[in-house]
Amino acid sequence: MRSRAEAGEEGRLLAALAAGDRQxxxxxxxxxxxxxxxxxxxxCGDPDLAADLTxxxxxxxxxxxxxxxxRSQFSTxxxxxxxxxxxxxxxxxxxxxxxxxxxxxAVPDPAPGADEVVGRDAEGDRLRRAVLALxxxxxxxxxxxxxxxxxxxEIARQEGITTVAIRKRLKKxxxxxxxxxxxxxx
Amino acid sequence: xxxWSEREIARKLAEHDELEPPAGLLEKIKSEIPxxxxxxxxxxxxxxxxxMPPRQRWLIAASMxxxxxxxxxxxxxxEVPPVEETVRTAAGARQPAPRGxxxxxxxxxxxxxxALTQPLEKAPEPKPVPQREEKQLKSLGYISSPEGSVEPGAxxxxxxxxxxxAPAGPPPAPSLAPPPPPPAAVQELADKKESAAGxxxxxxxxxxxxxxxxxTAPMQEAAKPQAALRAKAAEAEPAWKVPSAWxxxxxxxxxxxxxxxxxxxxxxxxxxxPAAIRIGEILNAFETGGAPPVEGAPTPFxxxxxxxxxxxxxxxxxxxxxxxxxxxxxxYRLVGSGTSALYEIELRSDAPRDSQVATLHLGETGRAxxxxxxxxxxxxASPGFRLAALAARFAExxKGTPGDLSEIARQATAVGKDLPNRIKAxxxxxxxxxxxxxxx
Numbered sequence: 001m002r003s004r005a006e007a008g009e010e011g012r013l014l015a016a017l018a019a020g021d022r023q024x025x026x027x028x029x030x031x032x033x034x035x036x037x038x039x040x041x042x043x044c045g046d047p048d049l050a051a052d053l054t055x056x057x058x059x060x061x062x063x064x065x066x067x068x069x070x071r072s073q074f075s076t077x078x079x080x081x082x083x084x085x086x087x088x089x090x091x092x093x094x095x096x097x098x099x100x101x102x103x104x105x106a107v108p109d110p111a112p113g114a115d116e117v118v119g120r121d122a123e124g125d126r127l128r129r130a131v132l133a134l135x136x137x138x139x140x141x142x143x144x145x146x147x148x149x150x151x152x153x154e155i156a157r158q159e160g161i162t163t164v165a166i167r168k169r170l171k172k173x174x175x176x177x178x179x180x181x182x183x184x185x186x
Numbered sequence: 187x188x189x190w191s192e193r194e195i196a197r198k199l200a201e202h203d204e205l206e207p208p209a210g211l212l213e214k215i216k217s218e219i220p221x222x223x224x225x226x227x228x229x230x231x232x233x234x235x236x237x238m239p240p241r242q243r244w245l246i247a248a249s250m251x252x253x254x255x256x257x258x259x260x261x262x263x264x265e266v267p268p269v270e271e272t273v274r275t276a277a278g279a280r281q282p283a284p285r286g287x288x289x290x291x292x293x294x295x296x297x298x299x300x301a302l303t304q305p306l307e308k309a310p311e312p313k314p315v316p317q318r319e320e321k322q323l324k325s326l327g328y329i330s331s332p333e334g335s336v337e338p339g340a341x342x343x344x345x346x347x348x349x350x351x352a353p354a355g356p357p358p359a360p361s362l363a364p365p366p367p368p369p370a371a372v373q374e375l376a377d378k379k380e381s382a383a384g385x386x387x388x389x390x391x392x393x394x395x396x397x398x399x400x401x402t403a404p405m406q407e408a409a410k411p412q413a414a415l416r417a418k419a420a421e422a423e424p425a426w427k428v429p430s431a432w433x434x435x436x437x438x439x440x441x442x443x444x445x446x447x448x449x450x451x452x453x454x455x456x457x458x459x460p461a462a463i464r465i466g467e468i469l470n471a472f473e474t475g476g477a478p479p480v481e482g483a484p485t486p487f488x489x490x491x492x493x494x495x496x497x498x499x500x501x502x503x504x505x506x507x508x509x510x511x512x513x514x515x516x517x518y519r520l521v522g523s524g525t526s527a528l529y530e531i532e533l534r535s536d537a538p539r540d541s542q543v544a545t546l547h548l549g550e551t552g553r554a555x556x557x558x559x560x561x562x563x564x565x566x567a568s569p570g571f572r573l574a575a576l577a578a579r580f581a582e583x584x585k586g587t588p589g590d591l592s593e594i595a596r597q598a599t600a601v602g603k604d605l606p607n608r609i610k611a612x613x614x615x616x617x618x619x620x621x622x623x624x625x626x
Contacts (some may be wrong), residue, residue: 018225018433019511020542020554025219033215037207051211058215066224066550127198146199162242174192181190 010074017065029058032075035149038084042147043086045128053089057082072158079148080158083140130180138173141166205611226554385619420511426519426532433547436498436506438523439466448584452620465522465581472577472610474570477526479553482560483567485530486597487579487589492516492533494560495575499526500548507547514541514557521578528578533557570603573611575600580618591622 002117010031016024036057041050060081068077131142141159144150145166444467451458482496500506508527510518514537521528531543535555546556561567567575576598583589595618602611 014225015432015509017223018545018547018552019509020222020545022219022221022223025223026216029215029219030212033212034207037211038205041205047208051208054207055218057217059218062218062220062223066552068225105197123198124201127195131199142199146196170196171192174195177195178190178192181195 329600429512433507433509436527446472465526468581603604
């Protein structure tokens with residue numbers, strides 16, 4: 001949960017950035033990159049992809065900063081960019097790999113074996129897939145609250161709805177997730 | 187019964203493994219930070235009330251309408267007595283007449299509204315703001331007091347004469363913070379509240395608007411006469427301010443009404459009313475065209491190094507905001523703002539030549555204003571800039587700042603030689619000389 005002091009610190013860093021202080025940008029990155037990476041890691045489940053998407057997020061953020069109207073906190077705004085970056089990645093057409101190239105890939109993969117991963121993370125992965133299959137508004141709310149660790153009040157302000165509506169969304173999302181996970185088990 | 191209860195799902199979602207970012211990611215992100223990042227110019231967070239859901243807004247609006255309606259109704263009922271009561275009161279005021287005698291009917295006096303029958307009450311004295319709160323408010327730019335607006339230890343007498351002109355002697359103390367008017371003057375001003383409100387400088391009003399949160403706008407309207415008094419007292423010399431994180435809107439007066447009024451009064455052989463002169467409008471009248479967005483040079487009007495004039499000329503209709511770099515700029519004051527804004531700044535003594543003085547946001551783009559972008563000396567500044575600076579100085583002298591009008595006239599004539607069209611420069615020189623003559 002972000003404190004008022006942290007929000008104030010973000011405001012001060014943004015003001016310093018506006019005055020041309022580049023170190024303020026570095027401080028903002030230091031404060032936020034773990035959260036952005038954590039969110040993307042939970043969304044995509046792949047550490048390398050999450051790192052790439054984190055870099056993409058900041059590139060987009062610097063470009064979009066002139067349009068940042070401060071209706072929400074900087075970290076909330078950054079979270080939204082990270083979330084959109086991930087969705088855009090999902091929608092991007094995949095590169096087709098030639099069949100021969102696929103067969104030639106005989107390099108041993110240092111990652112844990114499939115059985116091991118499935119055994120350890122099967123439940124978490126099912127939950128992740130179920131979250132990604134939620135309708136957009138519910139998916140955003142769930143990821144913002146649990147994976148982005150944003151305050152409910154802040155999400156409500158960004159979405160332009162009440163905190164009660166956010167809680168209703170969460171309740172509905174839990175119901176849908178329970179159904180999806182049950183079906184998955186069967 | 188589902189194995190996945192809502193609580194279980196919430197617990198599972200809230201579970202956090204240690205998701206440590208890979209080594210080197212932070213450096214990679216930092217290395218991609220662009221050298222210049224313009225930041226959005228939205229309203230600062232502290233200045234803004236949290237947004238409210240529309241339904242709540244409607245409920246509050248409906249409650250307020252009901253309360254106001256009920257209040258008005260209650261007021262109406264208490265102020266206008268019922269008909270029977272009025273008749274009874276009127277009848278009771280007369281002596282009972284003997285039977286058979288018919289008295290001429292005297293109309294009952296119409297009930298006076300309570301507010302009009304009571305003497306005007308003095309407004310309660312405002313509670314003194316606790317020192318800590320006052321300090322905080324000042325730091326946020328919400329309030330500015332005469333003593334707070336000047337940096338402690340600032341050199342006095344920065345507005346002596348024109349450099350190279352007649353020596354101004356000991357520097358005049360009131361140049362930075364105008365002294366409070368004597369009680370008689372205050373009384374006189376209080377008597378002229380209405381007229382003062384009418385002549386409130388638009389520059390001053392805009393500046394006070396900038397420094398107030400939005401929610402205080404109605405209160406500000408109510409306190410306009412007091413604001414007018416303060417503005418009138420401080421109008422002679424705009425206050426110096428310490429740079430803060432809040433960007434300043436550089437757009438100002440449009441039109442040249444002050445110039446026209448000045449010309450008219452000089453034509454009639456009398457001095458203009460200082461309160462009727464707006465520096466921004468005088469600046470507009472002496473605009474030569476083709477000015478770059480940012481221009482500056484060391485000021486010739488003060489004694490001592492470190493004082494510069496900075497002119498911002500925003501083109502286009504978008505927002506034009508300026509934020510001074512507090513590391514380099516010790517303090518600043520708005521000389522006047524019309525279609526271009528003229529600021530006087532005092533640089534810190536150790537400011538290097540390549541340092542960034544300010545950041546200027548024009549529309550959605552921002553640019554750094556470097557000290558090296560400005561002219562290294564007054565003589566090397568463009569003639570258009572010098573004419574604008576002289577015109578602003580001329581207006582300040584008319585409004586009461588000590589200064590040498592003959593030197594302004596001489597400098598304006600010199601600038602005219604560098605301009606393709608010298609009419610405006612000669613006009614300024616002529617007006618300065620005429621005011622000098624009228625003043626004797």
